[in-house]
Amino acid sequence: MNFAGTWSLVRLALRRDRILLPVWLIAFALILQSAVATFTKLYDTAQERAELAASVASNPTFEALYGPLYGDSTGAFLSWRYGTTIGVFAALMSLLIAVRHTRAEEETGRLELVRAGVVGRLAPLTSSLITVYLANLVLFALTAAITAGGGLDGAGSIAFAFQITVNGVVFGTLAGLTAQITESARFASGLAGLALGGCYLLRAVGDTGGPAWLSWLSPIGWALRLRPFEENAWWVLGLFAALTAVLLTGAYSLQRRRDFGAGLVAPRPGPATARPSLRTPLALAWRLQRGLLLGWVIGFVLLGAVFGGAANGVEDIFDSNPQLMEVLERLDQGSIIDIYMTMIMGITALIVSVYSIQATLRLRAEETGLLAEPVLATGVGRVKWAAGHLAFAVIGPAVLLLTAGAAMGLVYGAAVGDVGGQLTSSLRSSAVQLPAVWVLTGLAVALFGLAPRLAALAWAALVVFVLLGQLGPILQLDQWAMDLSPFTHVPAPSASTFDAAPLLWLLALAAALTTAGLTGLRRRDIASAG
Amino acid sequence: METAISMTDVHKHFGRTHALDGLDLSVRTGEVHGFLGPNGAGKSTTIRVLLGLLRADSGKATLLGGDPWRDATSLHRRLAYVSGDVTLWPALSGGEIIDLLGRLRGGLNVKRRQELIERFELDPRKKARTYSKGNRQKVGLIAALASDVELLLLDEPTSGLDPLMEAVFQECVNEERRAGRTVLLSSHILAEVESLCDRVSIIRKGRVVETGTLAELRHLTRTSITAELTAEPGDLAALPGVHDLRTEGAHVTFEVDTSRIDGALKALTAVGVRSLTSRPPTLEELFLRHYEDELKPGPAEDGASTS
Ligand SMILES: Nc1ncnc2c1ncn2[C@@H]1O[C@H](COP(=O)(O)OP(=O)(O)O)[C@@H](O)[C@H]1O
Ligand SMILES: [Mg+2]
Numbered sequence: 001m002n003f004a005g006t007w008s009l010v011r012l013a014l015r016r017d018r019i020l021l022p023v024w025l026i027a028f029a030l031i032l033q034s035a036v037a038t039f040t041k042l043y044d045t046a047q048e049r050a051e052l053a054a055s056v057a058s059n060p061t062f063e064a065l066y067g068p069l070y071g072d073s074t075g076a077f078l079s080w081r082y083g084t085t086i087g088v089f090a091a092l093m094s095l096l097i098a099v100r101h102t103r104a105e106e107e108t109g110r111l112e113l114v115r116a117g118v119v120g121r122l123a124p125l126t127s128s129l130i131t132v133y134l135a136n137l138v139l140f141a142l143t144a145a146i147t148a149g150g151g152l153d154g155a156g157s158i159a160f161a162f163q164i165t166v167n168g169v170v171f172g173t174l175a176g177l178t179a180q181i182t183e184s185a186r187f188a189s190g191l192a193g194l195a196l197g198g199c200y201l202l203r204a205v206g207d208t209g210g211p212a213w214l215s216w217l218s219p220i221g222w223a224l225r226l227r228p229f230e231e232n233a234w235w236v237l238g239l240f241a242a243l244t245a246v247l248l249t250g251a252y253s254l255q256r257r258r259d260f261g262a263g264l265v266a267p268r269p270g271p272a273t274a275r276p277s278l279r280t281p282l283a284l285a286w287r288l289q290r291g292l293l294l295g296w297v298i299g300f301v302l303l304g305a306v307f308g309g310a311a312n313g314v315e316d317i318f319d320s321n322p323q324l325m326e327v328l329e330r331l332d333q334g335s336i337i338d339i340y341m342t343m344i345m346g347i348t349a350l351i352v353s354v355y356s357i358q359a360t361l362r363l364r365a366e367e368t369g370l371l372a373e374p375v376l377a378t379g380v381g382r383v384k385w386a387a388g389h390l391a392f393a394v395i396g397p398a399v400l401l402l403t404a405g406a407a408m409g410l411v412y413g414a415a416v417g418d419v420g421g422q423l424t425s426s427l428r429s430s431a432v433q434l435p436a437v438w439v440l441t442g443l444a445v446a447l448f449g450l451a452p453r454l455a456a457l458a459w460a461a462l463v464v465f466v467l468l469g470q471l472g473p474i475l476q477l478d479q480w481a482m483d484l485s486p487f488t489h490v491p492a493p494s495a496s497t498f499d500a501a502p503l504l505w506l507l508a509l510a511a512a513l514t515t516a517g518l519t520g521l522r523r524r525d526i527a528s529a530g
Numbered sequence: 531m532e533t534a535i536s537m538t539d540v541h542k543h544f545g546r547t548h549a550l551d552g553l554d555l556s557v558r559t560g561e562v563h564g565f566l567g568p569n570g571a572g573k574s575t576t577i578r579v580l581l582g583l584l585r586a587d588s589g590k591a592t593l594l595g596g597d598p599w600r601d602a603t604s605l606h607r608r609l610a611y612v613s614g615d616v617t618l619w620p621a622l623s624g625g626e627i628i629d630l631l632g633r634l635r636g637g638l639n640v641k642r643r644q645e646l647i648e649r650f651e652l653d654p655r656k657k658a659r660t661y662s663k664g665n666r667q668k669v670g671l672i673a674a675l676a677s678d679v680e681l682l683l684l685d686e687p688t689s690g691l692d693p694l695m696e697a698v699f700q701e702c703v704n705e706e707r708r709a710g711r712t713v714l715l716s717s718h719i720l721a722e723v724e725s726l727c728d729r730v731s732i733i734r735k736g737r738v739v740e741t742g743t744l745a746e747l748r749h750l751t752r753t754s755i756t757a758e759l760t761a762e763p764g765d766l767a768a769l770p771g772v773h774d775l776r777t778e779g780a781h782v783t784f785e786v787d788t789s790r791i792d793g794a795l796k797a798l799t800a801v802g803v804r805s806l807t808s809r810p811p812t813l814e815e816l817f818l819r820h821y822e823d824e825l826k827p828g829p830a831e832d833g834a835s836t837s
Pocket of ligand 1: 527545548549567568569571572574576
């Protein structure tokens with residue numbers, strides 16, 4: 001019986017995820033709830049909506065980030081502004097869950113215990129996919145209920161719920177497939193994540209002046225083409241069904257073909273002796289973290305290039321519109337291109353923060369994986385051990401932001417024949433974000449050193465900052481609430497009143513948090529197996 | 531320096547668990563010291579305190595003349611540690627990890643490294659994620675034994691090793707003793723400690739309840755003997771040190787104090803022995819006999835368990 005025990009494994013997975021899954025789903029529900037409330041309240045007349053549509057159409061940044069806007073109904077706005085964003089996060093949630101219950105379990109050896117019981121060969125894969133699908137089903141029901149409950153059209157609400165969840169299904173299934181390839185869980189989620197990022201960028205290029213068929217190569221592009229509340233193009237769902245079927249077939253045929261614990265690609269033997277350079281905690285951290293950093297650098301070169309390409313159309317619109325030019329001057333944040341670059345880099349900085357937290361929390365993963373212990377039992381002190389990984393959490397974000405800035409400046413500069421000038425201003429707009437990102441690094445270090453069991457709260461802080469940045473202006477939150485986020489304090493780099501003081505404050509805060517964390521680390525117990 | 535390790539009245543709590551409850555331990559320089567106790571007794575906690583990974587709540591600990599918490603990094607260059615559940619970076623090969631750990635400690639003996647890899651029959655090219663439990667232990671052992679240090683802290687290091695490799699390990703420890711190194715070997719298997727250690731400390735519930743040479747501890751242990759004799763024996767029960775005697779014709783089973791085993795065997799061979807099995811006392815039996823009150827009956831642990 002290949003499938004024996006599937007349902008017990010589903011129950012086990014739901015039990016293990018009993019906190020993680022509700023947190024994801026509740027976060028999604030809260031965002032949707034407040035979005036529906038805002039869009040139905042703030043934009044309830046046809047005229048207000050027409051104005052919003054016009055301002056959206058005038059700014060290609062929006063098309064690049066969220067995709068095209070397909071109408072001026074409340075539902076169309078909702079779907080445009082949140083469909084892609086939440087859809088991408090639902091896909092992220094799904095791929096993480098899929099890997100967590102397949103390859104990660106196999107890698108740690110826990111699954112071996114399970115498999116030795118009455119559990120069929122295909123049960124672990126099947127049960128983790130069922131878990132992913134259940135999570136998306138709940139999200140589907142929540143989305144439809146919240147939107148329809150907010151007074152929006154029923155059929156449109158269903159289509160919108162599909163828009164948000166179909167990519168969860170697709171990328172969850174894809175992760176079930178990538179989990180078969182090598183022995184490493186990090187590789188499985190990394191590859192699926194890279195595919196997700198690639199599909200997002202493909203769509204961004206297709207939607208912003210690149211060849212439109214590019215969007216049709218990306219399932220994230222397809223989801224937009226459902227056009228909820230406007231057309232409800234149900235036939236697009238057929239594409240998803242077909243793709244999911246292909247991915248499922250792939251995952252199962254790979255699973256049947258391989259041995260337990262193995263991948264498809266047999267691991268190459270390593271060297272019998274270590275290179276002379278592998279002799280410091282930093283060298284070890286480099287071995288452990290370089291793959292992650294490299295993946296992110298590739299992603300950011302693409303991201304910068306895509307948004308640099310999209311910048312091309314921005315100036316034309318404004319040249320032909322003197323009124324907008326006037327508004328711009330009053331804003332005093334530099335040229336329209338400067339504003340565009342600042343906006344893009346603001347979003348990029350949020351994504352870089354994901355990396356900085358990931359790189360920092362590797363310390364905690366090493367500690368609880370009992371991999372800090374053998375190092376700390378040698379002549380290496382705690383701070384020196386931590387510094388090896390923190391080098392990545394501190395220098396990595398700088399590398400990533402400047403990579404994205406350079407790619408954007410080069411692509412746009414080449415297009416307008418002003419590489420030097422554009423490169424300078426795009427690098428400047430990426431560099432100003434760095435102190436705010438480092439505050440998150442510092443926060444993660446502080447949690448790790450002072451309250452290691454709560455280290456994962458660094459993610460919660462990032463989510464709060466993202467929500468403040470995204471929803472704060474729409475919900476018209478008070479300034480003190482907005483001020484909680486370090487990203488609120490990043491000054492516009494091209495304003496004539498540019499003031500570097502907030503950057504220095506952010507740097508000081510990041511340094512203080514890091515110091516506090518390292519001091520805590522020196523004083524506390526190192527986790528043992530218990 | 532006379533004592534390599536000395537701990538006096540050391541306490542350590544984990545929440546409500548009192549893992550170390552006034553522990554006293556003294557290990558002399560140059561001896562192989564057995565640290566014996568059932569699972570959960572506090573062996574690993576003691577060693578982690580000695581490594582400065584955990585901070586004792588109270589009490590005094592001295593390691594190689596220094597303070598294990600304050601002088602951790604400088605002391606660590608003079609010792610090597612192997613845990614009972616060696617964890618390795620999955621993407622690195624065994625050879626790389628041995629070199630890395632050795633270098634982080636300040637260098638390792640390349641010739642001895644090679645020799646140990648051969649004796650333990652380890653393939654150093656394999657990625658750590660493909661090693662079995664026993665092979666991971668070997669990586670940890672080779673990294674520790676190949677470095678020139680004064681003190682080895684070994685926390686149930688043989689869990690998962692097969693008997694052949696266990697024998698290699700015992701040879702290695704004997705070589706270390708001859709080289710004048712100090713070894714603290716924790717274990718929950720009495721036989722292992724018996725064959726290797728000069729002195730033994732027995733730990734239970736966070737306290738050391740006995741310390742002494744094996745000869746001094748002999749009175750604590752009994753060996754079970756089952757024999758098929760050629761004739762009915764005389765009155766074996768009268769022999770000193772014999773307990774729980776059962777006789778069915780020519781078939782006898784009894785337990786004998788390990789220090790009195792010679793007399794009992796002489797009595798048996800005087801009658802004539804057809805077959806004989808003897809079983810060394812297990813730690814559980816030892817504890818049941820001497821500290822009966824608090825030890826709850828549970829599934830006997832074997833060498834593969836980790837804690
Ligand atoms: N980090 C920890 N947190 C909570 N309890 C622990 C921790 N480490 C050990 N313990 C508890 O302390 C006691 C002693 O454990 P340990 O030193 O590992 O025993 P041993 O190594 O002798 O098997 C056990 O009851 C164990 O559950
Ligand atoms: Mg232990």
